[in-house]
Amino acid sequence: MASPQLIALHQRANAGDPEAVAFTAVVAALGVGERPSWSRALDRLKRAAKLGSASAEGQLAVLEASGFIGPPRPIKEHRLLADPRITSLPGFLPAPACEWLVGRAAGHTRLAETYDPKTGERHVDPERNNSAIGFAFPAFDLVIVAIRARIATAIGAPVQRLEPAQVLHYAPGQQFGRHHDFLDPDLPGLAAEVASRGQRVATFLIYLNSGFEGGETDFPLVGVTYKGEPGDGLTFANVDRAGGPDRRTLHAGLPPRSGEKWLFSQWIRNRTAI
Ligand SMILES: O=C(O)CCC(=O)C(=O)O
Numbered sequence: 001m002a003s004p005q006l007i008a009l010h011q012r013a014n015a016g017d018p019e020a021v022a023f024t025a026v027v028a029a030l031g032v033g034e035r036p037s038w039s040r041a042l043d044r045l046k047r048a049a050k051l052g053s054a055s056a057e058g059q060l061a062v063l064e065a066s067g068f069i070g071p072p073r074p075i076k077e078h079r080l081l082a083d084p085r086i087t088s089l090p091g092f093l094p095a096p097a098c099e100w101l102v103g104r105a106a107g108h109t110r111l112a113e114t115y116d117p118k119t120g121e122r123h124v125d126p127e128r129n130n131s132a133i134g135f136a137f138p139a140f141d142l143v144i145v146a147i148r149a150r151i152a153t154a155i156g157a158p159v160q161r162l163e164p165a166q167v168l169h170y171a172p173g174q175q176f177g178r179h180h181d182f183l184d185p186d187l188p189g190l191a192a193e194v195a196s197r198g199q200r201v202a203t204f205l206i207y208l209n210s211g212f213e214g215g216e217t218d219f220p221l222v223g224v225t226y227k228g229e230p231g232d233g234l235t236f237a238n239v240d241r242a243g244g245p246d247r248r249t250l251h252a253g254l255p256p257r258s259g260e261k262w263l264f265s266q267w268i269r270n271r272t273a274i
Contacts, residue, residue, distance in 0.1 A: 006033050013044075018053035022141070025056070029145045030137075042069065045142055058100070059142050066097040068146040075154050084240070084249050086224055089154060089233030093147065093264075098208040098230050100143050102262045105167035109133045112168065114179070119189045127177030130253065132265075136164035151204045151266055155235060160272040163200070167208070168253070170215060170261040176253035178220065181267060182238040182245040198271035199243065205234045205265055212259030219251045243270065 012020035021044055028034060029041035048056035067073040080086040109131035116123040135144055144165060152159040181203045183190040205217065207228030216227040217234060226234055240246040
């Protein structure tokens with residue numbers, strides 16, 4: 001956010017605009033134009049709730065119920081495969097936070113896009129017909145900030161390496177066909193992207209709901225098929241130990257046969273991504 005916008009935000013917040021106060025909580029947590037502070041962020045969110053922000057009140061309830069207020073909860077890991085590294089994280093995100101994400105996304109998703117390997121531009125790919133919504137800084141709330149911080153802790157990377165987050169939605173028959181998440185530096189359209197913003201070295205997924213058949217995350221070349229319960233995480237490296245693309249990480253979001261699938265998807269770069 002440019003400085004004039006930040007000044008305007010704080011002016012609105014000082015004037016008592018509840019939603020502006022709520023967003024200054026995000027600004028405090030991320031340290032935009034100020035020293036980052038989680039406790040100041042929570043104080044601001046509480047003030048926004050007192051001023052009448054329903055969103056702030058909802059965020060506080062979700063943060064409280066999901067273990068984001070108070071001592072951090074231990075993160076459980078279960079190694080599914082050592083090489084390439086594929087790890088599940090049972091119970092990574094409590095149900096209220098999963099429901100919050102679905103609530104933020106529902107009704108706002110659009111046909112998902114991928115990188116065109118020739119041009120490096122975003123484009124609609126016939127292999128990917130599910131829908132998605134991206135959450136970048138101006139669309140963050142404190143719940144999303146907290147989830148991204150927990151992901152950064154789990155994978156041992158600074159949060160600045162996380163790309164904007166996405167929530168994916170699959171109706172029956174919709175899929176994210178077989179693909180790699182690394183950006184192939186051999187493809188002309190992607191080499192520039194890798195050079196300017198770094199390689200996408202890891203992926204972190206969180207299953208957000210139940211009540212669908214099929215819809216697994218499938219790694220056909222290494223024989224791993226995973227389907228999480230709501231809140232379960234799945235993370236995998238997209239590159240080998242030398243940092244080069246690992247083609248064995250080919251994977252797909254299989255289509256649900258019935259019901260709807262919601263998934264939080266977070267790609268991680270090897271350097272600052274936002
Ligand atoms: O929907 C899934 O299970 C997979 C999602 C995926 O492949 C991705 O976000 O890169």
